[in-house]
Amino acid sequence: MRRTEGFDVDVVVRRRPRRSDPFVLQAEFGTAIGITVVFGPSGAGKSTLLMAVLGAIAPDRGRIVAGGRTLFDSDSGTDLAVRRRRVGIVFQDALLFPHLDVAGNVAFGLGATPREARRRGALAALDRVGARDIADLMPAELSGGQRQRVALARALAPGPSALLLDEPFSALDAPSRKALGETLLDLQRGTGVPFLHVTHDLGEAVRLGSDLVVLDAGRVVQVGPPQRVVAAPAAEATARAVGTENLFTGVVRSHFPDRGYSEVDLGGTVVETGLLDVEPGRSVALGLRAEDILLAVERVRGTSARNVLAGTIAELSSLAAAVEIRVVTPVVFRVVVTHEAVEQLGLSRGLAVHLLIKAHAFHRLL
Amino acid sequence: MILHALRLSLMASALATAAVAIAGTLTGWLLARREFRGRELLDALLTLPLVLPPTVTGYYLLVVLGRGGVIGSPVYRATGWSMTFTWAACVVAGAVMAFPLMVRAARVAFEETDGRHEIAAASLGHGWLSTFVFVALPLARRGLMAGVILAFARSLGEFGATLMLAGNIPGRTQTLPLAIYDAVISGQDRAAAWLAVMLTAVSVAVMLAAGRLGRPGSARR
Numbered sequence: 001m002r003r004t005e006g007f008d009v010d011v012v013v014r015r016r017p018r019r020s021d022p023f024v025l026q027a028e029f030g031t032a033i034g035i036t037v038v039f040g041p042s043g044a045g046k047s048t049l050l051m052a053v054l055g056a057i058a059p060d061r062g063r064i065v066a067g068g069r070t071l072f073d074s075d076s077g078t079d080l081a082v083r084r085r086r087v088g089i090v091f092q093d094a095l096l097f098p099h100l101d102v103a104g105n106v107a108f109g110l111g112a113t114p115r116e117a118r119r120r121g122a123l124a125a126l127d128r129v130g131a132r133d134i135a136d137l138m139p140a141e142l143s144g145g146q147r148q149r150v151a152l153a154r155a156l157a158p159g160p161s162a163l164l165l166d167e168p169f170s171a172l173d174a175p176s177r178k179a180l181g182e183t184l185l186d187l188q189r190g191t192g193v194p195f196l197h198v199t200h201d202l203g204e205a206v207r208l209g210s211d212l213v214v215l216d217a218g219r220v221v222q223v224g225p226p227q228r229v230v231a232a233p234a235a236e237a238t239a240r241a242v243g244t245e246n247l248f249t250g251v252v253r254s255h256f257p258d259r260g261y262s263e264v265d266l267g268g269t270v271v272e273t274g275l276l277d278v279e280p281g282r283s284v285a286l287g288l289r290a291e292d293i294l295l296a297v298e299r300v301r302g303t304s305a306r307n308v309l310a311g312t313i314a315e316l317s318s319l320a321a322a323v324e325i326r327v328v329t330p331v332v333f334r335v336v337v338t339h340e341a342v343e344q345l346g347l348s349r350g351l352a353v354h355l356l357i358k359a360h361a362f363h364r365l366l
Numbered sequence: 367m368i369l370h371a372l373r374l375s376l377m378a379s380a381l382a383t384a385a386v387a388i389a390g391t392l393t394g395w396l397l398a399r400r401e402f403r404g405r406e407l408l409d410a411l412l413t414l415p416l417v418l419p420p421t422v423t424g425y426y427l428l429v430v431l432g433r434g435g436v437i438g439s440p441v442y443r444a445t446g447w448s449m450t451f452t453w454a455a456c457v458v459a460g461a462v463m464a465f466p467l468m469v470r471a472a473r474v475a476f477e478e479t480d481g482r483h484e485i486a487a488a489s490l491g492h493g494w495l496s497t498f499v500f501v502a503l504p505l506a507r508r509g510l511m512a513g514v515i516l517a518f519a520r521s522l523g524e525f526g527a528t529l530m531l532a533g534n535i536p537g538r539t540q541t542l543p544l545a546i547y548d549a550v551i552s553g554q555d556r557a558a559a560w561l562a563v564m565l566t567a568v569s570v571a572v573m574l575a576a577g578r579l580g581r582p583g584s585a586r587r
Contacts, residue, residue, distance in 0.1 A: 055489075083488045083490075084491075086491075087489060088489060089485070095482055097483065108487070109492075154490070155489075158490060
């Protein structure tokens with residue numbers, strides 16, 4: 001069923017840059033309230049889509065509904081001005097107003113309320129992103145992570161009906177990324193505002209997204225829950241973008257610090273990973289290279305691999321130099337083996353197999 | 367007489383600069399931010415006074431604003447007042463000559479700031495005027511100030527167009543550059559030297575101020 005409470009988009013946008021080829025974005029998707037992640041290689045049309053939702057670019061035709069508000073509809077002649085859309089934006093480089101202090105930046109969208117009320121509103125918004133203590137600093141004095149927090153507070157302060165994020169993490173280091181990812185998830189849950197988050201980092205998409213929209217060459221090639229899209233790339237473009245990486249979101253069950261591993265439930269399949277710095281009960285995003293999985297046709301004993309998972313081959317697809325095999329355990333693992341291995345082991349659909357995975361082959365994303 | 371020339375020069379330049387600062391900033395912003403038909407043609411037309419001999423620009427101004435001019439004639443018939451040979455003509459001539467410099471400086475100043483700031487301001491509920499005043503202007507202020515100073519310097523040194531439109535009437539429309547010309551012609555060498563030094567000093571001070579505000583290479587692109 002097509003969900004539309006978050007974003008309901010069906011547009012054709014033609015751009016005619018003066019010095020390059022015209023570009024056409026043809027996007028149709030509907031997503032739930034949550035974080036809709038738009039993923040795709042550069043040049044896929046992610047930013048064009050974002051600017052169309054924001055109102056900075058006018059689509060040729062179609063409809064854009066965000067958080068229940070119709071922003072653009074060529075049938076009814078609706079085309080709200082940027083300032084009437086109540087859609088917030090956080091740019092890749094934060095883009096705070098350099099001549100205003102942090103509180104001034106956040107208060108900028110609070111309209112013609114009295115000075116005191118604006119200040120209070122700005123501080124409250126900064127509080128929500130954990131940046132109240134830097135209210136009196138100038139943007140030039142902030143770290144990259146702090147800037148993005150202030151940009152988030154600025155965009156959310158006026159109470160928008162949707163929030164757009166244009167690769168907000170791409171300029172940050174890993175710890176800031178991780179911390180800001182948590183903040184983003186908390187903010188979305190706390191406000192109930194649908195987020196549209198553009199990224200070209202698949203780990204980020206899986207970690208944050210409630211819906212994943214894959215764009216390629218101006219077209220939507222796949223929409224769905226991130227983990228499902230990653231486990232079963234329906235289009236070649238998605239597969240190319242996803243690569244041979246397995247991406248999972250799981251719940252940490254318990255830690256065994258003395259033995260150096262953690263147990264994670266990937267959604268029906270429990271695996272052992274290297275020790276994770278995540279509280280039991282919390283979710284974690286993990287990556288696993290398809291090349292790091294060994295496949296056996298018999299139950300293997302006496303192996304150093306911490307994970308021996310029983311499963312069934314669901315599909316084999318030929319890649320250029322190898323074969324990609326999807327194994328249901330019930331969680332789907334993508335395994336890459338050579339053509340020779342397929343022949344020698346007689347691998348085929350429906351065959352029962354075992355997967356051998358070292359605990360440390362799992363790596364944490366974001 | 368010399369004092370009058372100095373006072374007229376400073377006052378006319380100040381008024382011309384004030385007008386040019388406002389009109390030039392808005393025009394520069396339009397050229398930098400808005401896509402419209404004939405944008406480059408408009409830019410070329412506005413640049414014309416920079417490349418034409420000032421006397422040619424002054425001639426066109428006479429054709430338009432003179433007693434028999436396109437605009438000047440109906441104004442004269444209605445009010446009995448003509449701009450030619452008045453101090454107002456000094457202001458107009460200075461403004462027209464300084465306008466292209468201000469527009470260029472403003473266009474570059476706005477183009478050097480990230481236009482997404484203005485999009486962000488609009489997404490926060492601000493209309494174009496409020497965005498212009500609270501975001502675009504403060505971000506471009508250094509380049510704009512440099513433009514204002516250049517415009518002032520240009521109108522202070524204005525000679526050809528002023529001569530055509532305002533004449534050279536000592537005590538009425540004779541500005542400092544015109545007074546220097548008169549002094550040289552009539553053999554008053556000391557007066558000419560003093561006036562020249564005075565104008566040079568003002569110009570050097572203005573250029574120093576402009577150099578401090580405008581970053582290297584920001585005056586052209």
